[in-house]
Amino acid sequence: MKINGGVYKSPVARSVPFDNTECDFESENVQDALVELCDKVDDSNSPGFTWGRSGSTNAGAWLLNDTVPSNKAGRTVMFTGTQIVNIFTASEDLDTYTLRIYEHEGNEINLTLLATVSVVASRSAQFSVTAPVTQGKQLAAQLFLGAAKNIVAGCIIKNIP
Amino acid sequence: MAIGMSFNPDKSDVNNTSYVTASVVVSTIQVELKTGLTPLQSRQVITITNKGPNPVYIGPSGVTSLTGDPLYKDQFVSIQVGDNLKIYGICAATQTATLIVQEYA
Numbered sequence: 045m046k047i048n049g050g051v052y053k054s055p056v057a058r059s060v061p062f063d064n065t066e067c068d069f070e071s072e073n074v075q076d077a078l079v080e081l082c083d084k085v086d087d088s089n090s091p092g093f094t095w096g097r098s099g100s101t102n103a104g105a106w107l108l109n110d111t112v113p114s115n116k117a118g119r120t121v122m123f124t125g126t127q128i129v130n131i132f133t134a135s136e137d138l139d140t141y142t143l144r145i146y147e148h149e150g151n152e153i154n155l156t157l158l159a160t161v162s163v164v165a166s167r168s169a170q171f172s173v174t175a176p177v178t179q180g181k182q183l184a185a186q187l188f189l190g191a192a193k194n195i196v197a198g199c200i201i202k203n204i205p
Numbered sequence: 206m207a208i209g210m211s212f213n214p215d216k217s218d219v220n221n222t223s224y225v226t227a228s229v230v231v232s233t234i235q236v237e238l239k240t241g242l243t244p245l246q247s248r249q250v251i252t253i254t255n256k257g258p259n260p261v262y263i264g265p266s267g268v269t270s271l272t273g274d275p276l277y278k279d280q281f282v283s284i285q286v287g288d289n290l291k292i293y294g295i296c297a298a299t300q301t302a303t304l305i306v307q308e309y310a
Binding site for chain 1 (some may be wrong): 261274277278282
């Protein structure tokens with residue numbers, strides 16, 4: 045007896061339809077949906093935190109993470125093979141300043157500059173950068189030049205392709 | 206006079222004559238999928254496995270990437286078809302793929 049005209053085709057993810065109407069995926073097959081999911085997970089590999097400093101902040105000041113100066117204790121990088129791909133900033137006024145992101149091993153030990161971005165008369169800005177980070181080291185943010193009021197800064201970390 | 210007959214349906218239609226395998230490279234021009242110069246004589250089944258890297262579109266002569274049945278990388282298709290029916294494969298523009306073709310008789 046022949047079933048389906050005597051034809052059997054093995055299923056692979058790319059041949060399996062994916063119903064994207066219940067989510068914000070664009071993919072229409074399972075293979076592409078999984079790749080899209082990996083990309084989304086990649087985005088969430090970032091620390092998902094910001095540094096900040098309330099009040100008027102002048103050149104040389106280190107931004108805080110959870111009330112702790114980030115040059116004393118910063119945000120630990122948990123994953124290997126990652127890099128900072130985006131830095132975003134916000135402040136209360138139209139401020140002009142230069143922000144630097146460093147990594148260190150605690151208390152500024154082996155402090156290493158990773159990225160520098162400059163904001164000009166703006167309340168918010170974002171910058172695309174490529175700055176590999178080291179697993180286990182702490183990230184810190186410093187207002188290097190200029191001044192800002194109630195400044196907040198953060199970064200997005202992704203896997204190095 | 207006594208006449209007896211026995212019939213074992215489990216083994217009544219088992220390929221037991223030939224089993225041949227070949228690697229076939231497919232590109233943007235259709236290629237007949239067979240293991241030799243002609244389809245295996247008395248062929249009963251053909252199995253086509255796509256080793257990639259690109260999809261191959263399967264169909265009769267004249268098949269294109271728009272009309273063929275796509276066979277994706279690591280996917281296989283098994284078709285109960287005799288040696289009179291020719292099966293072709295073709296890739297989309299600028300693509301190639303390697304197929305493992307096996308014929309049973």
